[in-house]
Structures are given as C-alpha cells and as structure tokens.
Amino acid sequence: MAQGDSDMRKKPNILITGTPGTGKTTTASALAEATQFRHINIGDLVKEKNLHDGWDDQFDCYIINEDLVCDELEDIMEEGGNIVDYHGCDFFPERWFDQVVVLQTDNSVLYDRLSKRGYSETKISNNMECEIFQVLLEEAKESYPEGIVVALRSDSIDDITNNIATLTHWLTTRQNVP
Numbered sequence: 001m002a003q004g005d006s007d008m009r010k011k012p013n014i015l016i017t018g019t020p021g022t023g024k025t026t027t028a029s030a031l032a033e034a035t036q037f038r039h040i041n042i043g044d045l046v047k048e049k050n051l052h053d054g055w056d057d058q059f060d061c062y063i064i065n066e067d068l069v070c071d072e073l074e075d076i077m078e079e080g081g082n083i084v085d086y087h088g089c090d091f092f093p094e095r096w097f098d099q100v101v102v103l104q105t106d107n108s109v110l111y112d113r114l115s116k117r118g119y120s121e122t123k124i125s126n127n128m129e130c131e132i133f134q135v136l137l138e139e140a141k142e143s144y145p146e147g148i149v150v151a152l153r154s155d156s157i158d159d160i161t162n163n164i165a166t167l168t169h170w171l172t173t174r175q176n177v178p
Contacts, residue, residue: 009080018103021113028085042086066091103154
C-alpha cells in the first residue's frame with residue numbers, strides 16, 4: 001500500500017470480501033449504519049450502473065467489467081469512509097483499502113444459507129469449494145499487504161455482532177489520524 005494515499009484520506013476504506021453467503025452484505029450494511037460510512041455493494045452497483053459485459057448463464061450472474069467498476073469508484077474511494085462489499089478482491093487498486101476483511105463460514109452453515117437463496121446445486125457446489133479451499137483468503141493475501149488482511153468467522157449472529165464491534169472500533173480509531 002502506498003502509505004501516502006491512506007494518509008491523505010480523512011477516513012479509512014475497508015473491503016469486506018468472502019464467498020457468497022458468508023455475511024458480507026449483512027456485515028457491511030450494519031457496519032455502515034454503526035459508523036456512518038458509505039456501504040458500496042459492488043453487485044448492486046454493477047446492476048444499477050450497467051458496469052457489466054452481459055449475463056453469464058453458467059454462473060447465473062453478471063459478467064462484471066472490472067475497469068468500469070474501478071473508474072466508477074475512483075473519486076469516491078479517494079474521499080475515504082467507504083465499506084466495499086464484494087465476493088472478489090483482486091482487481092481493486094491496492095491503494096484503496098486500509099483494511100481487507102475476509103469473512104469465513106462453516107460449510108454446513110454456508111450450505112444452508114445458499115440453499116435458502118435458491119442457488120442451484122452447481123452454484124452451491126462451486127461456492128462450497130471456494131470456501132473449503134479458502135480461495136478468497138488466498139486472493140486477498142496475494143493482492144494486499146499482509147498487515148491489512150484479516151479473516152473473521154461469520155457463522156452466527158453472535159459472530160456478526162462481534163465482527164461489527166471489532167470493525168467499528170478499528171474504523172473509529174483510524175479516523176482523522178494524520
């Protein structure tokens with residue numbers, strides 16, 4: 001991370017990532033409410049602003065145009081005070097984030113969450129494999145400095161509550177630090 005970039009922001013930016021179903025949006029929206037930071041759900045942004053290259057029938061999702069997403073967010077991210085929520089992390093500029101949180105969930109819990117969403121067996125299987133092999137944690141560790149990547153459990157309401165408290169403390173102690 002280029003130290004100068006984070007020093008120029010008055011408020012830090014945080015990325016919350018993880019396999020679908022790990023609680024990213026729940027955590028990010030509650031954290032945004034607790035801190036008055038801006039919650040940016042990349043999936044919603046892609047749909048709202050058409051930042052995609054069409055629909056992928058195999059994976060049942062939009063084909064995200066990473067360049068368009070980064071262009072859309074550049075000015076907002078420079079301001080700071082953002083909580084970005086997405087199931088990928090390797091295409092965002094390293095300088096954007098002061099903390100990268102990878103949420104992890106027990107497979108039985110994850111299976112139930114994805115089933116309740118109506119995911120196909122193939123989509124559930126793909127996401128379960130990602131979680132088992134810690135794909136998102138490895139992606140985060142390869143994309144960002146070691147000191148800013150943290151993995152947090154997200155199996156229960158208690159876990160989510162504890163994560164929000166931990167992250168709220170982190171964000172509020174990092175604000176307005178020269």
